[in-house]
Amino acid sequence: MSGAGRDVPGRAEQAGEPGGAPRPVRVVVVDDHHMFRTGVRSELAAAPAAVAVVAEAADVDSAVAAVERERPAVVLLDVHLPGGGGVEVIRRTQTTAPRTRFLALSVSDAAEDVIGTIRGGARGYVTKTISGAELVDAIGRVADGDAVFSPRLAGFVLDAFAGAIQVAEVDSDLDRLSEREREVMRLIARGYAYKEVAKELFISVKTVETHMSSVLRKLQLSSRHELTRWASDRRLL
Template sequence: MTIKVFLVDDHGLFRAGVRAELERGAAGDPPLEIVGEAGSVDEAVAGIAHLKPDVVLLDVHMPDGGGAAVLARVRPAQPDVVFLALSVSDAAEDVIAVIRGGARGYVTKTISARELGDAVRRVEAGDPVFSPRLAGFVLDAFSDRPGAAPAVDPELDLLTKRERDVLRLLARGYAYKEIAGELFISVKTVETHVSSVLRKTQLSNRYELSRWASDRRLV
């Protein structure tokens, strides 16, 4: 049976490459048909509703909200659609956010074409699929064992994506100027983000922030 796949990624060249590789497939594999694609959240929501794919390959970060926004808008109306996140990011909070949102798996863009095709078939069949090092994030986040990261962290959820980026680098020991260079923002903007994180977490200094970030596996 042909599996209908919908691609969501804001880079058209990447979508074209994935389409070509998946539709080429390999002899003996169940065929994959790319029934549609989208480069934004709104396009994705409309396309998925119209085309009713079996599996959605979902980019995590896009300018207008990304994978979490697509999940939030699609899953209530179409709970049978299966989502597989495909991202350059291997950050724990990104993995956990889309799995909380309802994705069945998460793989990084370093995956081979053959492995990606296999991942699509596996999630469509009901299996959870993760790139090897990412599975531990999910196990920890949804585990009840002592020391595991909580499945829901209200304090962490208060932070924006950029605040988390700044916090992660800060916890790794980067100076404000180095953080600014890594994220292509000004030192003043870094200071603003750090002040905002301190206010939201009710902590006093970067050392407390570093420990707080480490406890939540952001580092």
């Protein structure tokens, strides 16, 4: 697993003067939805623990620039980003910001996203259903060097490294789909109505319909029932 041996400043290393308050854990928030970044910043600002958001970014290039400029202790990183995805941010900053750790914070809880991101060098992976207090705790633990996962997601990682999930086969299927098509596919396969998908992804119902048609065509499926079965067989739900 790449990135596991990084020399990283945890909370203990960031302590202030003896007997004084610890320095805040410096965090960069990377997500392509402005409203979500604003919400995360608000949650962290309200937390009693010492966490400071020092920058935000919405795509791979701006995220790389922010990480290299700020050298944060932790990056909250969305998996699916314009410009190459979250793993690309990790890859491009491994030598320029070697002391930074990455915590994936994503709407996706699909096995291939979790496994791919951890293999890419992230120290943890939590979903966007996490509470503010839980997120603050996860940031602190990652800063201290722990690996942090939402409970269900830890099983994916264990299964992958035990050989129970054939990641290469899953990746081959999903390579046919764009990042947005993957998001639509997962939500539809879980039983979301088109209007619910549109609301979740901040896109129009018409756009959802277009993506769904493309997904079915690329995967050579004929209905959402077949799509649900296809996703379930690959442990993508």
